[in-house]
Amino acid sequence: MQGVAGHKSRLTWAVNLTVLALVVLWLIPTAGLLVSSFRDRDQISATGWWQAPFAVEQTYRMRADAGAAVQEGGQYVIVGNVFDSDGYAGAAGRVTGFGITGRDPAGFAPGAVADLRRGGTVSVQPDGAFRVTAPEDFGRRGPNIYFQAATPPRFSLDNYxxxxxxxxxxxxxxxxxxxxxxxxxxxxxxxxxxxxxxxxxxxxxxxxxxxxxxxxxxxxxxxxxxxxxxxxxxxxxxxxxxxxxxxxxxxxxxxxxxxxxxxxxxxxxxxxxxxxxxxxxxxxxxxxxxxxxxxxxxxxxxxxxxxxxxxxxxxxxxxxxxxxxxxxxxxxxxxxxxxxxxxxxxxxxxxxxxxxxxxxxxxxxxxxxxxxxxxxxxxx
Structure with missing residues (x-):
């Protein structure tokens, strides 16, 4: 009795699944565009829209403020937090690595002590707190600190x-x-x-x-x-x-x-x-x-x-x-x-x-x- 008018085909489920698959394929790019419209440029360039709910790992550079240096036991010390720098945009994240050169911005694990090329040391903690020491005055410019941070996802209406x-x-x-x-x-x-x-x-x-x-x-x-x-x-x-x-x-x-x-x-x-x-x-x-x-x-x-x-x-x-x-x-x-x-x-x-x-x-x-x-x- 297959093919008789009024008789429901057994392949109806296949048709429904095909239509559903086509609808999903058409909606995927639109969904990606919608998610991207609420993200900022840095996170869009770092990860795809399907990774928007997760933390984004990005590298940044900041310069320690030489004017904030103080003397401690014959050493010049600068302390601060990398997340307070102008180069970092967004909510506080978690440092996953730091470095002293742009070629290897995450060469050291958080909490480690790295030796500066001109003498002295630098250390960055997971919460972003850093400590820079030097045997001599830093002068007008402090050393560059490179770090890699896992930034929480950011959604806003700024783009609109x-x-x-x-x-x-x-x-x-x-x-x-x-x-x-x-x-x-x-x-x-x-x-x-x-x-x-x-x-x-x-x-x-x-x-x-x-x-x-x-x-x-x-x-x-x-x-x-x-x-x-x-x-x-x-x-x-x-x-x-x-x-x-x-x-x-x-x-x-x-x-x-x-x-x-x-x-x-x-x-x-x-x-x-x-x-x-x-x-x-x-x-x-x-x-x-x-x-x-x-x-x-x-x-x-x-x-x-x-x-x-x-x-x-x-x-x-x-x-x-x-x-x-x-x-x-x-x-x-x-x-x-x-x-x-x-x-x-x-x-x-x-x-x-x-x-x-x-x-x-x-x-x-x-x-x-x-x-x-x-x-x-x-x-x-």
Whole structure:
């Protein structure tokens, strides 16, 4: 009785495990990015995000303060704590080794006594307390002390505070909304009318138009950037918000028309024919019957278009001015944060999560319509 309709397959567990594995694989990089956004640069560079809950071993250098030297029994002595130095950032850790040269910063065990090259000794305890002795005055500069410390994990909101406090980041957020909302609404309005015409109105060349829409789905976006920019400059909209709205509208229309046309073509014919028999025009049928019934497909495309436009970098770089007043968040992150803090992964991770907050809100708000819209027209 295998394969009979209504009979549950024995391989359902395999399908479920496969889906779960794919979800986990997709979430692992996101989880790593999220954890890194709360860590500081030093700990990120020392260990991977999966080691974030554990202590991090790092090497540091500090210089003993010669001005704090005192005489004890004919010796000049400097005492202090290595964790109080400016080179050490964070909470007190535990010294796991120390040294007198940068080539071997952990050559001596904590509590051991090391001989300085110019005479004298240095010793560092596990709690960071150190003692430096010398037979002569240290002069203006004390000796360097190198040490290796196991630092407790540090999590904070400093990265997010730096990102949100960055110059013009608030303006970039407003610019992103200014680009994304019209670039999502305009293609939906145009595509809805076109999809209804292709699905329910008879006119010559309808089949060719449908084939052209399908063909436009495979046209690479990069192929049209330069010709489209030249066209915009010719008609006078150049690099502006109007220009980028039109660009995103053109790039999004093929999928929008294809998706909505399939959905509208699958609506019950009896409803539309009865409305026309009662005297309804095509515009009335579209606005009062087809459009409300097509909301799942509209929401599905809105999710895709909103995510694409919000996360877009290439089109924004081409069709918007390079001034700070017109930068969107992706350009702001790429030009300013990535450009000036290329090695500061904590800042970049925080900036990435800040930029995806709104798309996540939109997705989870409309996600129940996503599957219904994607299956549009697949079943009669």
């Amino acid at each position: 505070a730096r990102v949100l406090g960055a110059d013009a980041m608030g303006q970039a957020f407003i610019n992103t909304l200014t680009v994304t909302i019209p670039a999502t609404v305009i293609p939906i309005l145009i595509a809805a009318f076109a999809a209804y015409a292709l699905a329910w109105m008879e006119f010559p060349g309808r089949g060719l138009l449908i084939a052209a829409v399908v063909g436009l789905l495979v046209v690479p976006l990069q192929l049209a950037l330069v010709p489209l920019l030249k066209l915009h400059q010719t008609v006078g909209i150049g690099q502006s918000f109007v220009g980028i709205w039109m660009a995103h509208t053109g790039f999004g229309l093929p999928l929008a028309v294809y998706l909505l046309r399939n959905y509208m073509a699958g609506l019950p014919r009896d409803i539309i024919e009865c409305a026309k028999v009662d005297g309804a025009t095509d515009f009335q049928v579209f606005t009062r019957i087809v459009l409300p019934l097509s909301f799942p497909a509209l929401a599905s495309f809105a999710i895709f278009q909103f995510l694409w436009v919000w996360n877009d970098l290439l089109v924004a770089k081409v069709f918007l001015p390079s001034s700070d007043e017109a930068k969107v968040m992706t350009v702001k992150i790429a030009d300013d944060l990535l450009g000036s803090r290329g090695g500061d992964w904590g800042i970049l991770a925080a900036a990435a999560f800040t930029s995806i907050a709104v798309p996540l809100l939109v997705f989870f708000t409309l996600q129940r319509y996503l599957v219904r819209g994607l299956l549009a027209g697949s079943v009669k």
